[in-house]
Amino acid sequence: MLSLIVFLPLAAALALVAVPRLGDAVSRWVWVVVAAVDLALVAAVWLRYEDPGTGRLAFEERAPWIPGVNSSYHIGVDGLSLPLVAMTAVIFLACAVFALRETDRPRPQAALFLFLQSVSLGLFVAADLILFFLFFDLSIVGMYFVIAGWGHNDAGRSAMKFFLYTFLGSLALLAGFIGLYIAAEPHTFDMVELAEQTPLAGSSLGGGLVLAAILVGLAVKTPTVPFHTWLPPAHTDAPAIGSAVLAGVLLKMGTYGLVRIAMPMLPEAWRAWAWVIVVVGIVSVVYGALVALAQTDLKRMVAYTSVNHMGYVVLAVGAAGMVADDTAQARAIAVTGAVTQMVSHGLVTGALFLLAGVLWERAGTYDMGSYGGLAGPAPRLATLFAVGAFASLGLPGLSGFIAEFQIFTGSIAAAPVTALALVGILITAALFLRALQRIFTGPTRGASVGFADLRPAELWSVGTLLVLSLLIGVLPRPLLDVIEPAAEVVVELVGR
Amino acid sequence: MTVMAQTALWLLVLLPAVVGGALALSRSDRAAAAVSLATAALTAALAVVVALARPQVAMPFMAGSDLALGVDALSALVVPTVAFVTLLALVFSTGEIGESQARFHGLMLLFASGALMTATAQTLPPLLFAWEVMGATSFALVGFWWREEHRVSAGVTAFVTTRAADVGIYLAAGAALAGGAGLALADLPDGSEGWRHVAAAGVLVAALGKAAQLPFSFWLSRAMEGPSSVSALLHSAAMVAMGGYLLLRAEPLLASTGWAAPATAWVGALTALLLGAVALAQRDLKQLLAASTSAQLGFVVMGAGLASVSGGAAHLVAHASTKALLFLAAGAWLTALGTRRLTGLLGVARRWPLVGWTSTLGLLSLAGVAPLALWATKDAVLAAALETSPWLYAVGVAAAALAAAYAGKVLVLLWRRAPEPERAVAEGHHDEEEQGTRRVGLPEQAPLVVLAFGAALLGLLALPPVGDTVARALGEEPVHPAPLEMALSAVVALVVLALVWWRPAPEPAWLRGWLGLEVAAHTLVVRPTVALAESLARFDDRVLDRVVTGSAEAVLGMARRAATFDDRVLDGVVETTAGMSVRAAERAGRVDGRWLDGAVEGVATATRRLGRLARRPQTGQLHQYYVQAIAVLAVGVLLLVMVR
Incomplete structure (x- = not known):
């Protein structure tokens, strides 16, 4: 079942490439249909999902692959990965719908995004480090072509910067993986076995070095301060759906790696260095929010808020490493909040980037000062943007609040210093309201004049993402019921 | 059920x-x-x-x-x-x-x-x-x-x-x-x-x-x-009131810390006093009402700090009704006349009597005139203050006097029969905010009547017997202010009203700007934050990103230098070596042709000559061989002798 979910988009991508005679319209609809079917399959998995328990995976599949290094094709899901798998399927479907009016080479674009979808889903279900690494790097390659091929402005340079930076990061990650492999006895790349073995336990230097390599690799992808400078140009020059996937899905690969690989496999080193992770988280939150506040370009601003939002995740998983006897519940709440934040940020920032894409498509600029009073000609865009902005600043009733409340409540209880990051939710509130004010209110002027409101495809794709955010915000239990047991397991594993 | x-x-x-x-x-x-x-x-x-x-x-x-x-x-x-x-x-x-x-x-x-x-x-x-x-x-x-x-x-x-x-x-x-x-x-x-x-x-x-x-x-x-209808809900009965409500709800928590309850009481008292003064200085009706809201909520907050939840709650409810009434009246005049400036509302109570009379009731309640709502509820809080600290009580009474002053100031304006030139000035302010309709419709008047009943009667919540029931339901022993205190506060209200009637209240300009709080927030918080944000953004672009692109460029530069090295040095060495090899080979070739071959041939010629020379003694005649043998023998003996 999982293999089908992972490889169905890839098969469709190959078919699109192999049959060049398919028209543009057919290609676009093939993409939508395949993404919808994939989402339906994920929904089926979600409905049949039962928590697999400590150190186990649901819907597990395993086949020999590279027996020489004990690496196998091993996949499965648990409460950490299933929400991200579902979020990935939703975002790719939203992108497919959004791109229904795309005129620039729709067939190769559809193929490329289907390829990226397979790669992203594969990463979240991978239970083998080599498999994980493979998908990790392929995602970088895919996104390079998306930015370079369909971007604007200085797309080639931004794409190259993105590629080189994250690719270098992935090399650090690979070094860490090899360290784990060598330290494991018997040598293996299998994630489940590695989490059980906790190689390098008792070796503070070795554990620290391997953790450092893995952290650097994941920090570049997440990204955290100071490894984030590839993000703003990549977003600014990427096409709307590319930005949505980059922010919505690809960034999660970094934070997912933290909870999936670093925490369970290197618990001792994680506890020893938890304070560094907390500090990096706090700095990312505050720094990301402040720099976002100073931006005049909407897309750059949203890009920097991603640094801020991913900072909350880093901070929470760092606080989860501050182990004390009576804070297990608080730490589990923090990790639950972190995973919820990954899902929430994917939906909300994906929606905001799609809306930013509408601005570019209609008026050719992201400069907030060029607009004004846009709510007049484009009330639907104004409404959706306002909902997205409020979701992003963590307003209750929307998913961001569920994530951030748990992150802060749990983290402050486990590591009081994290209260410093509360200033982040205040600054993001100010910057989003300022953006709303600049673009949408006042007399209609500048680029807003004659602006065409959202078309049905745009409305439906963005609307769906925001409705999901609303559902999670009001009725979080279905999501939290999946995440909470897994978060407790992570906390238990880190505490070993 | x-x-x-x-x-x-x-x-x-x-x-x-x-x-x-x-x-x-x-x-x-x-x-x-x-x-x-x-x-x-x-x-x-x-x-x-x-x-x-x-x-x-x-x-x-x-x-x-x-x-x-x-x-x-x-x-x-x-x-x-x-x-x-x-x-x-x-x-x-x-x-x-x-x-x-x-x-x-x-x-x-x-x-x-x-x-x-x-x-x-x-x-x-x-x-x-x-x-x-x-x-x-x-x-x-x-x-x-x-x-x-x-x-x-x-x-x-x-x-x-x-x-x-x-x-x-x-x-x-x-x-x-x-x-x-x-x-x-x-x-x-x-x-x-x-x-x-x-x-x-x-x-x-x-x-x-x-x-x-x-x-x-x-x-x-x-x-x-x-x-104005937003203010009537948010800034009287709900949003701001919910702040007061939360403190009433959290009263046990505040009391459990030792410091939080007195701090709450004092913040409430000071707000009631200072914002009351701010209200007195305003020349815009809505601004006056807003400052008065802060001040009146101060009494609710005081109640929470003094463990008088029943008094605070009663004041909250009575104030909600009173202030909603006044905001709606202000809204009705704003819609009709297009102004919220107090001088623009000169004598307006006579023009629309229902609005005039209901708002008068509201203002009298706000002033603390007995037996209207806010008189009783405020005194319930002040009674608790007197039990705790005379200073707190004094500040509270002063705040109550200010409330009477600003309410009186509005009352005087609303009812005054002004001479013609002053009326012309008032009319000059009309329509400066928006185009007035010059009418107040039924949907605007009906709510005022309902709210006026509240402003008149809700004081019962703080008076026996209803007040005692409320207090017991909230888990408190009913506290009754001494009749003297209640009479005193009623007299204070009337005296202040009379004073304001007799002579206009002072309007200190420095209070009009709400104590400079917003300016302070801008100077101390907003501006430094924005400046920090901008300098961090510059740091991000000019330093952090420059380091990254700089490292990339450095790598590129190193690559270029390596390429140059490769071309000029390594490849040069190879090429030179090759050239030298060729030259060496040529020279070797020449050496080979000229010298080696010559030497070989010379050796051969010499050998041939030697051979020819060696052939000479071979005559084939025996005697000549003997002579040669003797000669060799002689030389041999001679050598032997000489060596020895």
């Missing part, structure tokens, strides 16, 4: 939320007002039902805690207040709000849902949930006329300021969890020693922000840019 009551409680929150959300998203302005009024009426009925039945409901939510709602004695006072003022404000708004009615009614209902949920929340997550929904909808309502940027700015100020305070609840939630108290509001005082202080501080800051107490008061001044 229980199931029905529980359903009523869920509906109380959900009905306005769902209908409001649908209205805000739809753009069907035609049916909006009817749908909204029906919803508000139904909500008010539900509020009465839950106030009587006192249901509790809960469903699993997050962070190991429930979304628990419930109605106790305190909520039973506040919930109907909010629901009824919502209904009346919405009725009024049908005369005030012309366009975008669906959006307006939708947002108002969403706000009401947030306020009702705040007033019934039993745990921190739903409390914060509703608390911030109020903040966000207030942003949208204050900035309702979004084409005018100053109104949107005012909404931004309101939301950002109150959210700065809201951070306190996040902190309190973390502290509650860390202290082992759990997230139920009633359990907060059970937290461990250190964390309990953090939780109390967090709740206190959040509530002071919402209640527009010092030092957060300035947002309320800006919020007057919104429609």
Whole structure:
């Protein structure tokens, strides 16, 4: 079942490439249909999902692959990965719908995004480090072509910067993986076995070095301060759906790696260095929010808020490493909040980037000062943007609040210093309201004049993402019921 | 009955939320007002039902805690207040709000849902949930006329300021969890020693922000840019009142810390005093009412700090009715005459007598004239103050005198028969804010009458026998102010009113700007933050990113240099070596041809010659061989002899 979910988009991508005679319209609809079917399959998995328990995976599949290094094709899901798998399927479907009016080479674009979808889903279900690494790097390659091929402005340079930076990061990650492999006895790349073995336990230097390599690799992808400078140009020059996937899905690969690989496999080193992770988280939150506040370009601003939002995740998983006897519940709440934040940020920032894409498509600029009073000609865009902005600043009733409340409540209880990051939710509130004010209110002027409101495809794709955010915000239990047991397991594993 | 009551409680929150959300998203302005009024009426009925039945409901939510709602004695006072003022404000708004009615009614209902949920929340997550929904909808309502940027700015100020305070609840939630108290509001005082202080501080800051107490008061001044019906709900009965409500709800927590309760009482008292003075200095009716709201909420906050929950709650309810009435009256005049400037409202009470008389009742209540509502409720709080500290009581009485002064100032203006030149000045102010309609319709007048009853009668909540019942329901022993105190406060109010009638009150200009609070917030917080943000952004672009691109460029430069090295040096070495090899080979070739070959041939010639020479002795004649043998032998002997 999982293999089908992972490889169905890839098969469709190959078919699109192999049959060049398919028209543009057919290609676009093939993409939508395949993404919808994939989402339906994920929904089926979600409905049949039962928590697999400590150190186990649901819907597990395993086949020999590279027996020489004990690496196998091993996949499965648990409460950490299933929400991200579902979020990935939703975002790719939203992108497919959004791109229904795309005129620039729709067939190769559809193929490329289907390829990226397979790669992203594969990463979240991978239970083998080599498999994980493979998908990790392929995602970088895919996104390079998306930015370079369909971007604007200085797309080639931004794409190259993105590629080189994250690719270098992935090399650090690979070094860490090899360290784990060598330290494991018997040598293996299998994630489940590695989490059980906790190689390098008792070796503070070795554990620290391997953790450092893995952290650097994941920090570049997440990204955290100071490894984030590839993000703003990549977003600014990427096409709307590319930005949505980059922010919505690809960034999660970094934070997912933290909870999936670093925490369970290197618990001792994680506890020893938890304070560094907390500090990096706090700095990312505050720094990301402040720099976002100073931006005049909407897309750059949203890009920097991603640094801020991913900072909350880093901070929470760092606080989860501050182990004390009576804070297990608080730490589990923090990790639950972190995973919820990954899902929430994917939906909300994906929606905001799609809306930013509408601005570019209609008026050719992201400069907030060029607009004004846009709510007049484009009330639907104004409404959706306002909902997205409020979701992003963590307003209750929307998913961001569920994530951030748990992150802060749990983290402050486990590591009081994290209260410093509360200033982040205040600054993001100010910057989003300022953006709303600049673009949408006042007399209609500048680029807003004659602006065409959202078309049905745009409305439906963005609307769906925001409705999901609303559902999670009001009725979080279905999501939290999946995440909470897994978060407790992570906390238990880190505490070993 | 229980199931029905529980359903009523869920509906109380959900009905306005769902209908409001649908209205805000739809753009069907035609049916909006009817749908909204029906919803508000139904909500008010539900509020009465839950106030009587006192249901509790809960469903699993997050962070190991429930979304628990419930109605106790305190909520039973506040919930109907909010629901009824919502209904009346919405009725009024049908005369005030012309366009975008669906959006307006939708947002108002969403706000009401947030306020009702705040007033019934039993745990921190739903409390914060509703608390911030109020903040966000207030942003949208204050900035309702979004084409005018100053109104949107005012909404931004309101939301950002109150959210700065809201951070306190996040902190309190973390502290509650860390202290082992759990997230139920009633359990907060059970937290461990250190964390309990953090939780109390967090709740206190959040509530002071919402209640527009010092030092957060300035947002309320800006919020007057919104429609008057918005102010009637948000800035009298709901949003600011919810700040006071939270402190009343959290009174056991404040009392458990030792410092938080007196701090609360003093902040309340000082706000009542200073914002009362600010109100006196205003020349704009809505600004005056806003400052008065902060000041009056100060008495509620005092009540919470002095463990007089019944007094505080009674004052909250009585003030809600009074102030909603006055905001609506101000709105009616603003719509009719297009001005909110006090001098522009000269003698206006005579022009529309119903508005004039109801607002007069409201102003007299605000002034603390016996036996109207705020006279009794305020004295209940002041009685508690006298028990604690005479200083606190003195500040409270001074604040009450200021209330009488600013209420009197408005009263005088509203009723004065001015001479002609002064009337001309007043008319000159008409239509300076908006184009006035010169009429006050029925939907604008009807709510005033209902609210005027509240302003007159709600004092009963603080007087025996109703007051005693309320106090006991809240778990307090009824405290009765001494008759002398009550008489004193009534006399103070009348004397101050007489003074103001006799001679205009002073209007110190330095108080008109709300104590410079907003300027201070800008100078101390906003501007440094923005400057920091800008310099960090420059740092990000010029340093951090430069380091990365610089490293990449350095790598590129190194590659270029390596390429040059490769071309010039390594390849040069190879080529030179090759050239030298060729030359060496050529030379070797020459050597080979000239010397080696020559040598070989020379050796051969010499050998041939030697051979020819060696052939000579071989004559074949025996005697010659003998001679040769003897010669060799002789040489041999000779050698032997010589060597020896």
